[in-house]
Amino acid sequence: MTRKTIRLLMPQWQxxxxxxxxxxxxxxxxxxxxxxxxxxxxxxxxxxxxxPLENENGMNGRTQLLEQLKSAHHLIEAHKPERIVMFGxxxxxxxxxFAYLNERYGGELGLIWVDAHSDLVRYVGYDNGHTLPLGNLxxxxxxxxxxxxxxxxxxxxxxxxxxxxxxEQETEVISEAFQRLGIxxxxxxxxxxxxxxxxxAGAEELTDNLDVIKEWIRASGIKHLAIHLDVDVLDxxxxxxxxxxxxxxxxxxxxxxxxxxxxxxxxLKELSAVTDVVGLGITEHxxxxxxxxxxxLGEIPILNS
Amino acid sequence: MTRKTIRLLMPQWQxxxxxxxxxxxxxxxxxxxxxxxxxxxxxxxxxxxxxPLENENGMNGRTQLLEQLKSAHHLIEAHKPERIVMFGxxxxxxxxxFAYLNERYGGELGLIWVDAHSDLVRYVGYDNGHTLPLGNLxxxxxxxxxxxxxxxxxxxxxxxxxxxxxxEQETEVISEAFQRLGIxxxxxxxxxxxxxxxxxAGAEELTDNLDVIKEWIRASGIKHLAIHLDVDVLDxxxxxxxxxxxxxxxxxxxxxxxxxxxxxxxxLKELSAVTDVVGLGITEHxxxxxxxxxxxLGEIPILNS
Numbered sequence: 001m002t003r004k005t006i007r008l009l010m011p012q013w014q015x016x017x018x019x020x021x022x023x024x025x026x027x028x029x030x031x032x033x034x035x036x037x038x039x040x041x042x043x044x045x046x047x048x049x050x051x052p053l054e055n056e057n058g059m060n061g062r063t064q065l066l067e068q069l070k071s072a073h074h075l076i077e078a079h080k081p082e083r084i085v086m087f088g089x090x091x092x093x094x095x096x097x098f099a100y101l102n103e104r105y106g107g108e109l110g111l112i113w114v115d116a117h118s119d120l121v122r123y124v125g126y127d128n129g130h131t132l133p134l135g136n137l138x139x140x141x142x143x144x145x146x147x148x149x150x151x152x153x154x155x156x157x158x159x160x161x162x163x164x165x166x167x168e169q170e171t172e173v174i175s176e177a178f179q180r181l182g183i184x185x186x187x188x189x190x191x192x193x194x195x196x197x198x199x200x201a202g203a204e205e206l207t208d209n210l211d212v213i214k215e216w217i218r219a220s221g222i223k224h225l226a227i228h229l230d231v232d233v234l235d236x237x238x239x240x241x242x243x244x245x246x247x248x249x250x251x252x253x254x255x256x257x258x259x260x261x262x263x264x265x266x267x268l269k270e271l272s273a274v275t276d277v278v279g280l281g282i283t284e285h286x287x288x289x290x291x292x293x294x295x296x297l298g299e300i301p302i303l304n305s
Numbered sequence: 306m307t308r309k310t311i312r313l314l315m316p317q318w319q320x321x322x323x324x325x326x327x328x329x330x331x332x333x334x335x336x337x338x339x340x341x342x343x344x345x346x347x348x349x350x351x352x353x354x355x356x357p358l359e360n361e362n363g364m365n366g367r368t369q370l371l372e373q374l375k376s377a378h379h380l381i382e383a384h385k386p387e388r389i390v391m392f393g394x395x396x397x398x399x400x401x402x403f404a405y406l407n408e409r410y411g412g413e414l415g416l417i418w419v420d421a422h423s424d425l426v427r428y429v430g431y432d433n434g435h436t437l438p439l440g441n442l443x444x445x446x447x448x449x450x451x452x453x454x455x456x457x458x459x460x461x462x463x464x465x466x467x468x469x470x471x472x473e474q475e476t477e478v479i480s481e482a483f484q485r486l487g488i489x490x491x492x493x494x495x496x497x498x499x500x501x502x503x504x505x506a507g508a509e510e511l512t513d514n515l516d517v518i519k520e521w522i523r524a525s526g527i528k529h530l531a532i533h534l535d536v537d538v539l540d541x542x543x544x545x546x547x548x549x550x551x552x553x554x555x556x557x558x559x560x561x562x563x564x565x566x567x568x569x570x571x572x573l574k575e576l577s578a579v580t581d582v583v584g585l586g587i588t589e590h591x592x593x594x595x596x597x598x599x600x601x602l603g604e605i606p607i608l609n610s
Binding site (some may be wrong): 005027028030031032033035040052083085108231237238239241247248255264265268269272277278280285287289290292293294295296298300301302303304 | 308332333335336337338340343388390536542543544545546552553562569570573574577582583585590592594596597598599601602603604605606607608609
């Protein structure tokens, strides 16, 4: 029997303060395989109109982000699906679907966060909401966003896969960049992870087998699983359509993902084999070449006259 | 007054013997700006079905390529447009529209070939038709393809912009790779260019101003111009969606393009300002990230069940 599954397209860009996220979401939805059983619903997002976002109480575009979160929530509640696929947009798009799924599945939802970053803490001075969706879902993020999560996830039901712990050399480069940019984490990610007892594994640990993840699923008794995928978990040399591989604006304040595409596919397939996957969110897709090509095509006279 | 302009989508892959060209063409057409005055027509192309192409008299997929060339020709003749935009596909898609335009404009069409390669000669042992579309249009390419060009272009009306002349070191690497792969050009590109008297300029020469091109347009009395764009003219560090930047199969038998995106846009705009652009073909678009992501999405269980 087909279970009720919806797809959400949420071209949210305010969480990363970068309008390119909107196009990334649209391309992602276009690339996805057709599936007549999965209607595609559009979450209303205020398009970028040239006005810079306001920094409201430490978050750029806070009002818009909260409104959009509520729109996503209403849309989901109107359909009450059993499974949700989310096409983002910045990472913060994950909050509405995963909060709903956790409530639906009795507060026992498992969540695998496939990401080079933990997304648990606020980075003061960076002030973009996409640094803390996982924090919000666990009830320790931004107060106004946490209030929208009726049933916070249990930390023991969360696993961060592909987390990149910077090398000593990377740490030095990042610290210098942070200092120059006036950025600092409200609390160190690693300390939050330890305090909450969240399980993690780097991409390297997961190369040969996924036993550590399967064991976590078994031991935690996870029956329903949501998967978050931030494409920056991938090695930017293998997959360049991500924040940290912008050819015209290199970033040096974040460690690079190291996961390879075949490894990611294996992970997604095996998770589906050992548990019931009820949620999938794909985020932070920034297809630089297509963005640049679209811009170029939009200015070539013969195409526009 | 609006002049009759058609857009052609020709997802031809046989000319490069690489099925990924088909998706590259479709994405290109999707990225192009909407224009109600420019109907998009699909040139029938035999989709890749897993069967390897046959090498027929020194060209992989010769029969299919000839059939598809004729289909494009018929479609154009049925519409008799004043201007054509072509979304490829491998470089060989350019033959039908540019041959038609040259005939339409009295054999006096100007053609600027924006490409890191001259596309003038056959590479024996490589045997892919996309190495010689310009040769065909000039009447010196493959016999069967040349026969389909009613009025060959005049060499003095052709300019190759962004042509990459390999450095000494690159020449050495390429020669070694060619030797290993058993490839050799039927005649050296540079000799053909010299023999025919075709004007060329590298991307570096065109950095500060485009006087050399404008002077060519003036001196040749070009009134109607077609523009061929092979995206491999671009620096693969700036634009990775091209043959020579496949993250999982690096190529070392071709020099890399060096043109930057702003320079390309300036070139396209200035050409439109100084002459009447009646044709534009964009070819060899291979968006590796989107290709890989589409493949991944096509195998994720929750999206496909």
